[in-house]
Amino acid sequence: MLPYILPGVNRAYRGVPANALWNVLMTADSGSGSAESTSDTGGANFRALLQAAVDAIIVINEAGSILQFNPAAEKIFGFCQAEVLGRNVSMLMPAHYAQAHDGYMAHYHATGERRIIGIGREVEARRRDGTVFPIDLSVGQVDLPGAAHYVGIIRDISARKRNEQEMRDLQERLARVGRFSTMGEMAAGLAHEINQPLAAISTYAQTASRMLGAGSSYDPQDMDHICRQVSEQARRAGEVIRRLRGFLRTEDAGRQPLDSNALIREIMFLAELDAREHGVPLTLMLAEGLPRVHGNAVEIQQVILNLIRNAVGAMSEQADRSPGVIIATAHHEDGGVEFSVTDYGPGVAEDIARQIFHPFVTSKHHGLGVGLSISRTIIQAHGGRLAFVPNPAGGAIFRFQLPEAFED
Amino acid sequence: MTQPTVFIVDDDHAVRDALRLLLKSVGLPGEVFASGDEFLAAWRPTLRGCIVADIRMPGMSGLEMHEALQQRGCRLPVIFITGHGDVPMAVEAMKAGALDFVQKPFRDQDLLDRINEGLQQEKSLREVEVEIDELTARLRALTPRERQVLERVVAGQPNKVIAMDLKVSQRTVEIHRARVMEKMQARSLAQLVKMMSRLETLRDT
Numbered sequence: 001m002l003p004y005i006l007p008g009v010n011r012a013y014r015g016v017p018a019n020a021l022w023n024v025l026m027t028a029d030s031g032s033g034s035a036e037s038t039s040d041t042g043g044a045n046f047r048a049l050l051q052a053a054v055d056a057i058i059v060i061n062e063a064g065s066i067l068q069f070n071p072a073a074e075k076i077f078g079f080c081q082a083e084v085l086g087r088n089v090s091m092l093m094p095a096h097y098a099q100a101h102d103g104y105m106a107h108y109h110a111t112g113e114r115r116i117i118g119i120g121r122e123v124e125a126r127r128r129d130g131t132v133f134p135i136d137l138s139v140g141q142v143d144l145p146g147a148a149h150y151v152g153i154i155r156d157i158s159a160r161k162r163n164e165q166e167m168r169d170l171q172e173r174l175a176r177v178g179r180f181s182t183m184g185e186m187a188a189g190l191a192h193e194i195n196q197p198l199a200a201i202s203t204y205a206q207t208a209s210r211m212l213g214a215g216s217s218y219d220p221q222d223m224d225h226i227c228r229q230v231s232e233q234a235r236r237a238g239e240v241i242r243r244l245r246g247f248l249r250t251e252d253a254g255r256q257p258l259d260s261n262a263l264i265r266e267i268m269f270l271a272e273l274d275a276r277e278h279g280v281p282l283t284l285m286l287a288e289g290l291p292r293v294h295g296n297a298v299e300i301q302q303v304i305l306n307l308i309r310n311a312v313g314a315m316s317e318q319a320d321r322s323p324g325v326i327i328a329t330a331h332h333e334d335g336g337v338e339f340s341v342t343d344y345g346p347g348v349a350e351d352i353a354r355q356i357f358h359p360f361v362t363s364k365h366h367g368l369g370v371g372l373s374i375s376r377t378i379i380q381a382h383g384g385r386l387a388f389v390p391n392p393a394g395g396a397i398f399r400f401q402l403p404e405a406f407e408d
Numbered sequence: 409m410t411q412p413t414v415f416i417v418d419d420d421h422a423v424r425d426a427l428r429l430l431l432k433s434v435g436l437p438g439e440v441f442a443s444g445d446e447f448l449a450a451w452r453p454t455l456r457g458c459i460v461a462d463i464r465m466p467g468m469s470g471l472e473m474h475e476a477l478q479q480r481g482c483r484l485p486v487i488f489i490t491g492h493g494d495v496p497m498a499v500e501a502m503k504a505g506a507l508d509f510v511q512k513p514f515r516d517q518d519l520l521d522r523i524n525e526g527l528q529q530e531k532s533l534r535e536v537e538v539e540i541d542e543l544t545a546r547l548r549a550l551t552p553r554e555r556q557v558l559e560r561v562v563a564g565q566p567n568k569v570i571a572m573d574l575k576v577s578q579r580t581v582e583i584h585r586a587r588v589m590e591k592m593q594a595r596s597l598a599q600l601v602k603m604m605s606r607l608e609t610l611r612d613t
Contacts, residue, residue, distance in 0.1 A: 192464055192491045195512045196420045199489070202513035203426035210433045210516070222429060233422050276466035 056154040062147055064088045064105055076156050078128035089152075094124050094132045117141050117150070125154065133158045171381050175299050178374040179248055182305065189273040193240050197233035204230045243269055247298060255382075257292040257405035258300070260329050260337045267301040271308040271327075278316035281324030282308065290329060290337050294405035295382045303375040303386070307341040307398045310371065314345025314396065332401040336384075340399035348388065348396050356388055412527055413457040414438045417447045417473065418489070419465040427460065430516055436523070444473030451482060456534065458485040458526030460519070463497050463509070471501055478505070483533060485526035489514070536610055543607045549591045557584040561597065562604050 050057055056073030060066055066089050069081045077084075077092055084091065090098035104115060120138035127133065136155040141148055183190065204226045211218035247270065264284065275282045293300075304327070311325040325343050332338040348356060357376045372386075379386040379400045386400040414436050418424045424440045431438035437457075441447040444461070445468055459477075463470040474486050488509040490498045498509040507529065508522050550558060553574075560570045567585070571578040594600035 188464075188491070188494070192494075195491045196423055199512035199514070200420070200422035200426045203423070203430055203516060206516035207426065207430045207433045210430075216433070218433070222432070226429065229422060229425065236422075277464070279467040 053153075056152075056156075058089065058092075058152045058154065059142075060089045060150050060152070062105070062109065062149075064090065064102060067149065073154065076127075076154065077125070092125055094126045097124065098126075122157070134161045168381065171377055172296075172299075174374055175302060175378050178306075178370065179298070179302050181370070182302070182309070183244070183248060186270070186273060189277060190240070190244065193273060194237055197237040197240075200233045201230050201237075204233070247301065249298070253297060255294055255296050258295055258297055260290050260293055260339065260402070261286040263297060263301055264304060264327060264329065264339075267305050267308075270305055271312075274309050275312050275325070278312055278321070280312045280315040280321045282312075283324055283326045285326055285328040287328075287330045287337075290331060291335065291404040293337050293402035295402055299378045300382070300402070303378050303400065304339065304341070306371040306375050310398070311341050311343035311345065311396070314343050314347075318345055334401070336401050336404045338399055338401045340397055342391055342395065342397045344391065344393060344395040347390055347394060353388065353390075357386070410454055410456050411437055412530065413455070414523055414527075415447060415455070415457060415459045415484070416440045417442075417444060417459060417461040417465075417470070419443060419462060423462070423489075430520075434520060444468035444470065444476070447473065448476055448480075451477065451480070453481065455482075455484065456530065458487065458507070458523060458530055460487050460489065460523065463488045463490045463494055463501060471497065471504065474501070474504060474506065483530075485529050487519070487522045487526055489519075540607065540610050543603060543610075546592050547607075550588065554584050554588050554591070557581060558588045558592070558600075558604075561585060561588070562601050 050068065050070040053070055053072050056076045057068065057070045058066060058073055059068035065086055066084050069079070069084050074080050079092075088102075090101045093101060107113065108115070108117065116137065117139045118141070120136060123135060123137050124132050125135045125137075134157050136157050138153050140151045140153075142151060208223060208226045210216065211223065243266075247267075264286065268282070268284070271282060308325060308327060315321050315325060323344060325341060328340045328342070330338045330340070357372050376386045379402075382402055384400050384402045386398065389397050389399070391397050414431055416424055416427045416431075416438055418427070418440075419442055421442075424442065428438055428440050439450075441450065443465060447459070447461075448468075461470040461473060465473075468476075470486075470488055477484070477486075485507040486501075486505075487507050488498060488501045490501075490509050490511055498511075501509060507526050510519050510522060547555075556574060557570060560573065565573070567578050567581045571581045574581070589595075589600065592600055592603060594603060
């Protein structure tokens with residue numbers, strides 16, 4: 001029985017008899033001339049494959065020395081074959097991998113425990129000029145009499161990574177524009193919210209000064225009350241600004257495990273601004289014992305705020321504004337958390353419903369109609385889906401789910 | 409008649425509380441309400457004074473409250489407190505007959521001046537109402553025939569013409585005329601004419 005390349009390696013050369021591979025491996029050092037001298041067609045096919053492969057193919061022995069380095073590898077790494085053959089493969093790795101690599105191999109030889117062999121994963125590699133770049137690496141093992149060899153197939157994924165990052169950056173910027181636009185629409189309400197405590201402070205202070213003025217008498221309890229109120233109202237104004245800044249901050253907090261219910265409670269302050277003005281009650285129905293979800297807190301809050309504001313807008317056209325808007329969380333059947341915002345407004349007209357997530361589609365007189373479109377983009381970027389269903393009791397339900405966060 | 413009072417309508421507890429103390433510090437009677445609905449429920453036609461209301465409130469806005477009050481025949485002057493960006497709303501309020509508006513945060517003296525103006529306006533409005541009521545009551549005491557004579561006298565017609573017009577004797581007209589002067593409490597023809605033209609102008613306002 002001749003050994004075969006183990007499964008988990010690229011299908012393209014699975015099934016090539018290992019003795020053919022062996023011949024190729026053994027003749028690599030002496031150049032293509034001697035390889036051609038073999039009459040084995042399997043070996044010739046394999047050599048053709050090495051030459052033509054778009055992916056880099058590198059074969060090493062148990063000691064980590066490079067035995068094969070195909071043209072695609074030369075192109076990706078910037079080394080020519082002659083420079084690398086016989087040298088340790090760690091020369092193709094960034095320092096932190098390189099130092100650990102011999103240890104990994106020793107660990108595998110000692111325990112047989114697979115960390116990468118037969119499995120593909122994303123790692124980093126180093127080019128001749130020292131630049132580090134992301135690669136998809138899959139490694140297969142070839143068992144030959146007396147020795148094992150390893151075949152690594154490498155794809156340079158820097159372009160893909162760059163695109164992904166660009167997409168993420170764009171999406172984040174779009175989300176930020178959405179937040180500023182929302183705050184612009186809410187500016188009057190926010191100004192009112194800051195003006196209230198300022199007006200109170202101003203009136204309290206002027207009243208105190210009047211009380212202290214010549215010829216006036218006052219109740220010391222009133223004066224004490226005024227001082228406490230001035231301090232309390234100053235804190236209140238500061239709190240509005242603090243929360244607003246939190247919502248509009250431009251530095252990216254990134255994604256982390258989040259408490260869904262806390263996210264909702266935090267954003268209720270802004271949601272209430274709109275709801276109170278339109279006389280629409282907001283009700284929270286939050287499930288307990290929810291798993292943490294993975295995401296960017298501000299972006300998810302932005303989606304929730306947007307959905308609530310839409311729901312409040314829909315309800316405000318009704319003469320009867322009860323039971324208002326219900327904001328709920330629940331365990332999702334696939335794990336994770338389902339968020340929903342339910343209103344009892346006029347519902348969404350069928351022609352609008354079909355394109356409700358398209359930008360610039362709106363039934364409102366104000367606003368751009370980008371809120372739902374941005375919200376859906378945000379939820380998709382979080383691996384979820386934002387969907388609309390009609391409320392059986394009249395009105396609309398918007399819901400989305402977020403995957404559970406797996407903490408390291 | 410109740411004592412003239414400043415009615416404060418503001419949803420914000422702190423603003424309400426501060427205004428209450430401000431009124432107290434200058435010795436003006438004040439009452440506070442947390443919403444337009446609350447004030448509407450408390451309003452009686454006998455209430456006197458003026459209203460200080462926030463223009464932007466949840467549920468019923470200040471403007472809506474003002475409109476509802478006007479529909480019920482409330483003529484208390486209204487001073488609106490507005491936020492910085494609420495100028496269009498303030499303009500609307502002025503068109504709807506508000507006395508004035510002050511922007512938040514305001515100088516307490518500005519608000520107190522407006523309040524005094526409101527109280528003054530309401531007082532003279534009330535006096536005019538009393539005068540109209542008084543004159544109307546006197547007019548109601550006239551018989552239809554006396555009413556006809558009054559109209560013609562005020563129009564400047566001599567007794568002879570009135571007598572011919574109403575197909576009665578001059579003597580009868582003289583008797584009616586004396587009765588009119590008595591019931592209207594007019595000492596002279598000039599005073600009677602003045603009284604009637606005053607009533608006309610007052611009713612127009």
